[in-house]
Amino acid sequence: MKPLIWLALDGVGHPQDAPPDSPWNAELPTLRPFVEAGLALDASLGVGGLPQSATGQTCWLTGRNAVTAMNGHYGPHPGPTLQRLLDADALPVRLVQQGARLALLNSYPPGYFEAQAQAAARGRNRSGCFPYSFVRAGLPLNPPGIPLLPATLGLNYRSPWLPQDTVGVWQRHGEALAALSDHDLLVFDAWFSDHLGHEGQAPTPPELAAAGRAYLLRLDALLNGLLQAGAAVVISSDHGNFEDLSVKGHTLARVPFAASGVPLGQPGDVVQGGQSIRGWFGL
Numbered sequence: 001m002k003p004l005i006w007l008a009l010d011g012v013g014h015p016q017d018a019p020p021d022s023p024w025n026a027e028l029p030t031l032r033p034f035v036e037a038g039l040a041l042d043a044s045l046g047v048g049g050l051p052q053s054a055t056g057q058t059c060w061l062t063g064r065n066a067v068t069a070m071n072g073h074y075g076p077h078p079g080p081t082l083q084r085l086l087d088a089d090a091l092p093v094r095l096v097q098q099g100a101r102l103a104l105l106n107s108y109p110p111g112y113f114e115a116q117a118q119a120a121a122r123g124r125n126r127s128g129c130f131p132y133s134f135v136r137a138g139l140p141l142n143p144p145g146i147p148l149l150p151a152t153l154g155l156n157y158r159s160p161w162l163p164q165d166t167v168g169v170w171q172r173h174g175e176a177l178a179a180l181s182d183h184d185l186l187v188f189d190a191w192f193s194d195h196l197g198h199e200g201q202a203p204t205p206p207e208l209a210a211a212g213r214a215y216l217l218r219l220d221a222l223l224n225g226l227l228q229a230g231a232a233v234v235i236s237s238d239h240g241n242f243e244d245l246s247v248k249g250h251t252l253a254r255v256p257f258a259a260s261g262v263p264l265g266q267p268g269d270v271v272q273g274g275q276s277i278r279g280w281f282g283l
């Protein structure tokens, strides 16, 4: 069996809701048609204000309306209320209970664990919903024996975010991950798009526009490697931001929900999208 790979994008609005100079308007021969063949979902859930990561990702991970639970959009990290939802119902938690084999593909540097420990010492959580859920499921971060992915997709973390590798590396990452037949679900928490989106300003600095294109080019290559090697893939996003690099904050853009090898169903928003994913596993 090939694994299902979930590319959980952070802060990437759908190309249909993006401005003409969006990074979506690059040559993306695999990614763009893949996303266009999928759905554009509402992330606002009828609640005012801009959608945020903790509530949006909890919707995806639980299939429950985390915005209602919080009386609004909340982020970036889940606090006590969202943690309770994730503890009970996050997809990794439920799948481990069923005996499924899953892993979080992110590679976390030592500084990540130092920052977590410092926050914990102050009684705070600085972990995003995806690593939080995997840890609560009893699964390790940086799991051994798996090719791990930097969330920067190979770009330098700091401006001007220059690529540190070639696009071909990402094609080969995709092929290697598709071969992990001893796993049911592999998840990539691709949050660097939201980080780049928060650098947005008008007019968009050329180096930021270039970084946005380089990011999606690597995502395109990763997706191509996965599909060529026969993996089932799903792409989601929690809210808009990166698709419009002329503004600093999140946007009201609809978000992509696209897949190959699994049925999307007919969701209209990110809660229903999360329910579709659960359905693939009989939840």
Ligand SMILES: [Zn+2]
Binding pocket: 011, 053, 076, 194, 195, 198, 241, 250
């Ligand atoms: Zn953000």
